[in-house]
Each structure stands twice: as structure tokens, then as C-alpha cells.
Amino acid sequence: MIEFRDLVKSYGDRTVLGPVSGRIEEGGITSLIGPNGAGKSTLLTLLGRLAAPTSGTVLLDGTDVHRTPSAEMARRLAILRQDNHFTARVTVRELVAFGRFPHSRGRLTAEDHEHIDRALDFLALGDLAGRYLDQLSGGQRQRAYVAMVLAQDTRYALLDEPLNNLDIKHAVRMMEQLRSAADELNKTVVLVVHDINIAAGYSDHIIALRDGAIVANGTPAELMDPDLLTRIFDTPVQVHEVDGRPLAVHHR
Known part of the structure; x- marks a missing residue:
């Protein structure tokens, strides 16, 4: 379980998040939704220790993530940030292999290669394994980055807008793959997503933010309320x- 208590992030005199408190239970998919500037990515980066909170605490199964050695935390939690840029020219397989660094420290074992192969197959990247990242479409690169996270083989995977650069067909396919990762690989997946309908269709739990505060927290059925979504x-x-499923439609 990930628990966050009185979490605040400020830049100078401007507070962009908090104070917020909550928990993410182990297992399944939790989506963070809300308008631009709501604090979704900020919350995710604090949970994944990519940034330090101004105040407050993040606990992973009772352990303070910001006081735990990086090497230990990297074997328990993986995070995909929104701005992924590799300056070196690497192949898809080499990228996915980076996910094994917390375990191998750069010396890949047979077990590491098994995890790499499994992640490539899981994201249907086997045929692209030898291609360089700059030879791929935006959607293919995004799948490769998610494969790198899965290869890290942590119980918790945090993904900041993994549907970026994906059209609706491939966004749905990605969510199906993340759903399978949660169900078949026993991962706890936390992601930032903009489309409320995609979040509702594939998540077990949704946390909605607005103006740096959590305004709703519950199941998809609980959040698919027109008055709540309007707010x-x-x-x-x-x-x-x-077809028996709620569909939110924005009207301007």
C-alpha cells in the first residue's frame, strides 16, 4: 500500500499541491484524473520520489520512500516520467534492459534477460527489439518505455501519462495491457490519465484532483456522476x- 500524509509541494510562495492525504491499496489500477494544472503529475512524482515534498510523508508498505536508499526503493517501485528523452542512440531491447539495472547493476544475468524478453513480449515489441528508438513512432516509443518499467519487476508501477502520443485505438490497447499487468503480473499500477472514460473503463479506483487538492476518491461507478465531473x-x-457502460460527454 502507498500512503501519503499531509503532502505539500510548493515552489517559492506558490503551492501547487496540497495538503493532500490518502492511500492507494495494493493491486489493480488507480488512475489520477483532473484538468490541466490540477496536480496529478506532481502527486505522482512525489509518490515515486522523483521530487521531494515541501512537507508531508509518503509511505510504501510502511517505509518512508524519501528516507529509503534509492537502490532499495528501485527494487520495489518503478516510475515512468512524462518527459523521457534518451540522448544516446539505443535499441528497444537496450532501453528495456535499463529496467534491470536496480537488480543487475549493469551485469545482465540469464534471469535479467528473461525479464527483458517477457516485457518485450508483453508489450508486443519482439519484432522491434533491434530497432533504434529514433526509428520508432511516438506510440511505439511509449510502449518501449512502459516495457522498461515492467522489466524492472517491481510490485508498484507509476506511470505519468503513458497514453501520450497514442491514438484512441492504441490508447485502449495500452490500457488493456496495463490491465493485464495488474491482473496477470500482480502489479499495482498508478497512472495519470486525461480521458475520464478510459480511466473509468479500466481502473479499479480513481483519484480526482483540482487546483492541487483531492476533490473525489472512489470507484469508477462513484465518480461517473455528472454533477461531480462538472465540478x-x-x-x-x-x-x-x-452498451451498459457510463460514458461522460463534455459540453462547452
């Missing part, structure tokens, strides 16, 4: 039932 996104939202 979250500050624009009229209607919810219709399509």
Missing part, C-alpha cells in the same frame, strides 16, 4: 449509458 473539470458534463 472536477469546471465544464458541463453529461453521463450517458452506452
Whole structure:
């Protein structure tokens, strides 16, 4: 379980998040939603120790993530940041192999190669393993980065906007793969996602933020409420039932 208590992030005299408190139970998919500037990515980076909070605490199974050695935490939690840029020219397989560094320290074993192969296969990247990243489409590169996170083989995987650069068809496919990672690989997946319908269709739990505060926290069924969604996104939202599933439609 990830628990955060009185978490605040400020830059100078400007507070962009908090104080917020909550927990993310082990297992399944938790999506962070909300409008631009709501604090979704900030919360994720604090949970994943990519940034230090101004105040407050983040606990991973009772351990303070910001006081735990990086090498130990990297074997328990993996995070994909939004801005991934490799200056070196690497192949897909070499990129995915970076996910094994917390375990191998750069000396890959047979077990490491098994994890790399499994992650490549899981994201359907086997045929692209020898291609360089700059030879791929944006969507293919995004899949490669997610494969790197899965190869790290942590119980917790935090993903900041993993659907970036994906059209709706490939976004749905990515969510199906993340759903399988949660169900078949026993991962706890936490991700930032902009599309409320995608979040509702594949998540077990949703945390909604606005203006640096958590305004709603519950199951997809609980959050697919037109009044609540209108308050979250500050624009009229209607919810219709399509093929037995709720579908949110924004009206401007």
C-alpha cells in the first residue's frame, strides 16, 4: 500500500499541491484524473520520489520512500516520467534492459534477460527489439518505455501519462495491457490519465484532483456522476449509458 500524509509541494510562495492525504491499496489500477494544472503529475512524482515534498510523508508498505536508499526503493517501485528523452542512440531491447539495472547493476544475468524478453513480449515489441528508438513512432516509443518499467519487476508501477502520443485505438490497447499487468503480473499500477472514460473503463479506483487538492476518491461507478465531473473539470458534463457502460460527454 502507498500512503501519503499531509503532502505539500510548493515552489517559492506558490503551492501547487496540497495538503493532500490518502492511500492507494495494493493491486489493480488507480488512475489520477483532473484538468490541466490540477496536480496529478506532481502527486505522482512525489509518490515515486522523483521530487521531494515541501512537507508531508509518503509511505510504501510502511517505509518512508524519501528516507529509503534509492537502490532499495528501485527494487520495489518503478516510475515512468512524462518527459523521457534518451540522448544516446539505443535499441528497444537496450532501453528495456535499463529496467534491470536496480537488480543487475549493469551485469545482465540469464534471469535479467528473461525479464527483458517477457516485457518485450508483453508489450508486443519482439519484432522491434533491434530497432533504434529514433526509428520508432511516438506510440511505439511509449510502449518501449512502459516495457522498461515492467522489466524492472517491481510490485508498484507509476506511470505519468503513458497514453501520450497514442491514438484512441492504441490508447485502449495500452490500457488493456496495463490491465493485464495488474491482473496477470500482480502489479499495482498508478497512472495519470486525461480521458475520464478510459480511466473509468479500466481502473479499479480513481483519484480526482483540482487546483492541487483531492476533490473525489472512489470507484469508477462513484465518480461517473455528472454533477461531480462538472465540478472536477469546471465544464458541463453529461453521463450517458452506452452498451451498459457510463460514458461522460463534455459540453462547452
